[in-house]
Amino acid sequence: MTSLTSLTGKTALVTGASRGIGRATAIALAKAGARVLVHASKASQAADDVVETIRAAGGQADKVAADLRDANGPHELAKRVRSLTGERLDILVANAGISKAASIEDTTVEDFDNLFAVNVRAPFFLVQQLLPVLGDGSSVVLLSSLAARASVNNLSAYAATKGAVDTLVRHFASALGERGIRVNAIAPGVVETDMSNFAKTDAGRDFTLGMQALKRVAQPNDIAGAVVFLASDDARWVTGDTLRVDGGSKL
Ligand SMILES: NC(=O)c1ccc[n+]([C@@H]2O[C@H](COP(=O)([O-])OP(=O)(O)OC[C@H]3O[C@@H](n4cnc5c(N)ncnc54)[C@H](OP(=O)(O)O)[C@@H]3O)[C@@H](O)[C@H]2O)c1
Secondary structure (H helix, E strand, O other), rough: OOOOOOOOOEEEEOOOOOOHHHHHHHHHHHHOEEEEEEEEOOOOOHHHOOOOOOOOOHOOEEEEEEOOOOOOHHHHHHHHHHHHOOOOOOEEEOOOOOOOOOOOOOOOOHHHHHHHHHHHHHHHHHHHHHHHHHEEEEEEEEEEEEOOOOOOOHHHHHHOOOOHHHHHHHHHHHHHHHHEEEEEEEEEEEEEEOOOHHHHHHHHHHHHHHHHHOOEHHHHHHEEEEEHHHOOOOHHOOOOOEEEEEEOEEO
């Protein structure tokens, strides 16, 4: 496997790597030389396929499962990761997430709590639980969203979770800088995945292109390269930032 960016000798955990942006990111990190722990909510063929794809191309990958909606999910995941990696993790991509389009009137307390559990509580406690194995030169990348800075569709509760991610990034980066740990977020616009499958319809495509400077619908690989950059030494002076990777959305 070859790539301009070298992550050889590094170990990465990508949450939500069975599908979409996480899948593309896991494969891109492996292509750059990292050993990748491919996380999904539960054991699944999709996660196995990602591991097999990486191994077939000569890379190193293992799967790890945990439901991050459970209060204890991040703690369980961290334990599994530590038993697989020994005592060092170089790259954490907290990508797993859920969305729910609903008007303010139609958003339920259950929806709201689930969104915050998976999108905010889980990355917070995953970072906390993995701190003992993150060290000098480690990079943490969280997934934010265009929705955190602009109104798109009926996504106010989801958008609030991504606003919280942007806030966490600044506070984590400030607190962990002394230990040489960088913390950043990527904010995609609409990316054609299961989460944004409306982008496959004509109306969804028109809506998406109408708010973007670049006139095509983003694919997961359009995001993965930016995550690899933030994970790498090329981004050694970048921390506490949310990088927009959205084809120029809502400029
Ligand atoms: N797609 C977009 O347009 C877009 C735009 C901006 C930001 N984002 C953000 O990018 C990230 C990835 O999005 P995506 O579009 O790639 O999503 P996706 O295709 O729907 O994939 C979601 C991933 O998260 C995992 N996940 C969901 N609930 C989980 C849970 N309770 N416990 C553990 N893992 C769970 C899924 O695992 P299973 O396969 O096991 O369910 C899957 O691997 C998310 O944080 C999302 O908010 C996406």
